[in-house]
Amino acid sequence: MKVEQISVFLENKSGRLAEVTDLLARADINLRALSLADTSDFGILRLIVRDTEKAKAVLKEGGFTVGKTEVLAVEVPDRPGGMAGILSALGAKEVNVEYMYAFVHRSGENAVIIFRFDDLDRAIGALKEKGIRILTGEEVCAL
Amino acid sequence: MPMFDEKNETMPRAELEKLQSERLSALIKRVYDKVPHYRDQMDANGVKPSDIKGVGDLSKLPFTYKDDLRKTYPFGMFTVALEDVVRVHASSGTTGKPTVVGYTQGDIKTWAGLMARSIAAAGGTKKDMVHNAYGYGLFTGGLGAHYGGEALGATVIPVSGGNTKRQIMLMQDFGSTVLLSTPSYALNIAEVMAEMGVDPRSLKLKVGIFGAEPWSDNMREEIEKKLDLVALNIYGLSEVMGPGVSMECLEGRNGLHIFEDHFIAEIIDPETGQQLPYGETGELVFTTITKEAFPVVRYRTKDITRLMPEPCKCGRTHVRMDRIQGRTDDMLIIRGVNLFPTQIEHVLMGIEEVEPHYMLVVDRKGSLDTIEVQVEVSEEVFSDEVKVLEALSKRIQGEIKDLLGVSCSVKLVEPKTIARSEGKAQRVIDNRKI
Numbered sequence: 228m229k230v231e232q233i234s235v236f237l238e239n240k241s242g243r244l245a246e247v248t249d250l251l252a253r254a255d256i257n258l259r260a261l262s263l264a265d266t267s268d269f270g271i272l273r274l275i276v277r278d279t280e281k282a283k284a285v286l287k288e289g290g291f292t293v294g295k296t297e298v299l300a301v302e303v304p305d306r307p308g309g310m311a312g313i314l315s316a317l318g319a320k321e322v323n324v325e326y327m328y329a330f331v332h333r334s335g336e337n338a339v340i341i342f343r344f345d346d347l348d349r350a351i352g353a354l355k356e357k358g359i360r361i362l363t364g365e366e367v368c369a370l
Numbered sequence: 371m372p373m374f375d376e377k378n379e380t381m382p383r384a385e386l387e388k389l390q391s392e393r394l395s396a397l398i399k400r401v402y403d404k405v406p407h408y409r410d411q412m413d414a415n416g417v418k419p420s421d422i423k424g425v426g427d428l429s430k431l432p433f434t435y436k437d438d439l440r441k442t443y444p445f446g447m448f449t450v451a452l453e454d455v456v457r458v459h460a461s462s463g464t465t466g467k468p469t470v471v472g473y474t475q476g477d478i479k480t481w482a483g484l485m486a487r488s489i490a491a492a493g494g495t496k497k498d499m500v501h502n503a504y505g506y507g508l509f510t511g512g513l514g515a516h517y518g519g520e521a522l523g524a525t526v527i528p529v530s531g532g533n534t535k536r537q538i539m540l541m542q543d544f545g546s547t548v549l550l551s552t553p554s555y556a557l558n559i560a561e562v563m564a565e566m567g568v569d570p571r572s573l574k575l576k577v578g579i580f581g582a583e584p585w586s587d588n589m590r591e592e593i594e595k596k597l598d599l600v601a602l603n604i605y606g607l608s609e610v611m612g613p614g615v616s617m618e619c620l621e622g623r624n625g626l627h628i629f630e631d632h633f634i635a636e637i638i639d640p641e642t643g644q645q646l647p648y649g650e651t652g653e654l655v656f657t658t659i660t661k662e663a664f665p666v667v668r669y670r671t672k673d674i675t676r677l678m679p680e681p682c683k684c685g686r687t688h689v690r691m692d693r694i695q696g697r698t699d700d701m702l703i704i705r706g707v708n709l710f711p712t713q714i715e716h717v718l719m720g721i722e723e724v725e726p727h728y729m730l731v732v733d734r735k736g737s738l739d740t741i742e743v744q745v746e747v748s749e750e751v752f753s754d755e756v757k758v759l760e761a762l763s764k765r766i767q768g769e770i771k772d773l774l775g776v777s778c779s780v781k782l783v784e785p786k787t788i789a790r791s792e793g794k795a796q797r798v799i800d801n802r803k804i
Binding site: 243266268271273291293294296325326343 | 749755760781787
C-alpha cells in the first residue's frame with residue numbers, strides 16, 4: 228500500500244541534478260516519478276524507483292545525503308473534480324498534505340498522484356472509505 | 371595520576387614565585403647584554419636590568435611582538451652563538467617572513483621534559499603507545515610532542531598528519547593508546563573511521579591531547595563521543611617553546627596548568643597593555659625564564675583567555691589558563707559585535723546532529739557586514755520536507771542571535787563539501803574589502 232520514496236539533498240549549484248540522474252543511469256536504475264522542491268539555497272529531489280535500496284546506496288556512494296520516506300500513490304479520476312473529490316475526502320478526516328506531485332504514467336483512465344501526508348495511516352483510511360484506489364509499490368513500478 | 375616532575379609541579383606558590391623572580395632578573399640581564407633589540411627597547415623605555423628584581427617588576431618591561439621577531443629575521447633574537455643552537459623551528463609565514471626560533475641542547479631537554487609532564491598529566495606512562503599525528507617539520511607540534519613521549523619512556527609512533535586511513539590501520543595494528551593531534555584532525559579521523567566501518571570501541575585509544583588551534587567544550591564532547599576517548603587540551607606556541615607550555619590535567623579537566631617554573635604568564639588588556647587581575651579575560655603574554663637560545667620577554671601571544679588561580683584537585687600548584695577563546699587577530703567584528711569563530715562552533719555543536727564541520731563566510735554588502743554560516747546536511751538532519759530543513763536553519767540563526775547577538779544567514783551545504791583538516795582548520799573566509 229505504501230510506496231517507498233527516496234529524497235536527496237541538493238545545493239543550488241548547476242550540474243548537481245545531472246550528477247544524480249547520471250549516477251542512477253550508470254547503475255541502470257529507471258526513474259518512475261520525481262519532483263524537485265526548491266528554495267533559494269537548496270533543493271530536495273524526491274524519487275520513486277524500482278530498487279530503492281540500490282538507488283540509495285549508489286547515491287550515498289556518490290557523496291549525496293539521502294533519505295527514505297513512505298508516500299502514497301493514489302489513483303485520481305482524470306476528469307473535472309477528480310482531484311477535488313480526493314482532497315475533500317482527506318480534509319474531512321483532517322489529514323494534512325505535506326506535498327504532492329504527479330506520476331509520469333497513467334493507470335488506465337486515471338492519473339496517478341504521489342502524496343506525502345503528515346499521517347499516512349489516517350490518509351489510507353480516509354481514501355479507502357471513499358473507495359479511492361491506492362497503488363502498491365509493485366503496481367507503481369509495473370506502470 | 372603520577373606526575374613526571376612532582377617536585378616542581380607541586381612547588382608551594384611562595385617558593386615558585388621566588389624561583390620565578392630569580393630566573394627573571396637573570397634573564398633580563400642576559401637579554402640586555404646579548405640581544406640588541408631588547409637593549410634598545412629597554413633603553414628607550416628607561417628601564418635598566420637592575421630595575422628588574424622580581425615578578426612584580428615585570429610590567430616595567432616593554433612588550434615583544436611577532437613583528438619584532440620578523441624584523442630580526444632569521445636569528446637576530448638568539449642569545450647564544452649559532453654553534454650552540456642544535457635545532458631551529460619556524461612558524462608559518464602566511465603574512466610575511468616566518469618567525470624563526472632556536473633551541474640549545476639544554477632547551478630541547480627542557481622542552482622534552484615539559485611535554486613529558488603534559489602526557490603524564492593526561493595519564494600517560496612509559497607503557498603507552500603515543501600516536502603523534504601533529505605535523506613533523508618546521509612546525510613545533512610534531513617534534514615537540516615526539517621528544518616528550520620519548521622522555522616519558524612511552525613508545526612514540528611518529529605518524530605526522532595526513533593519510534588518515536593508514537593512521538587508522540596503525541592505530542588498530544599497533545594499539546595506539548594516546549592520540550596527539552589538532553582537534554579538527556581528530557574529528558577528521560573519527561569521520562574516516564566511521565566510513566571505514568571501524569568501531570572506535572575496538573581501538574585501545576584512551577586519551578587524546580589536542581591543541582594548536584582554538585576549540586570549544588562542545589567540540590570536546592563531540593570528539594569524545596566519536597573517538598571513545600577522553601579529550602584534553604594542550605597549549606603552546608613556537609615563540610614561547612612549542613607544545614607543552616600548558617596542559618590540562620586528567621583529574622581537573624578544567625583549564626590548563628601553565629608550567630610556571632619555566633614561564634611567567636600575564637593577562638593584559640590588548641588595547642591599553644595594562645595587566646589585568648586573575649580571572650579577567652584578556653590577551654595572554656608570556657615571558658620564558660629558562661630558555662637559553664631564544665628567550666622572549668613579555669611576548670604578546672594574541673590569544674584570548676583568563677587565568678584561574680584556584681587550587682586544582684590534581685595537586686599541581688601551577689596556575690591554570692582557561693581554554694583559548696580566540697585570537698585578537700581572528701576576532702571578527704560583525705556590525706560592531708566582537709565574535710570569535712569558536713563561539714559559533716560552540717553554538718553549532720550544541721545543536722544535536724549538526725556536523726562539526728562549518729565555515730564562516732564574512733562579506734560586506736553595501737556598508738553592512740554579513741556573516742554566512744555554512745553547515746553540512748547530514749543524514750540525521752536531512753528531511754524530504756523543505757519546512758524541516760528551513761526550521762533547522764532558523765534554529766541555528768536564532769541560537770546564534772540569542773547567544774552571540776549577531777544576525778547571520780545559514781547555508782545548508784552538501785556533506786563533505788567543507789574542506790577537512792589535516793592540520794589547522796580553516797574556519798573563516800573573509801571577503802570584506804576594507
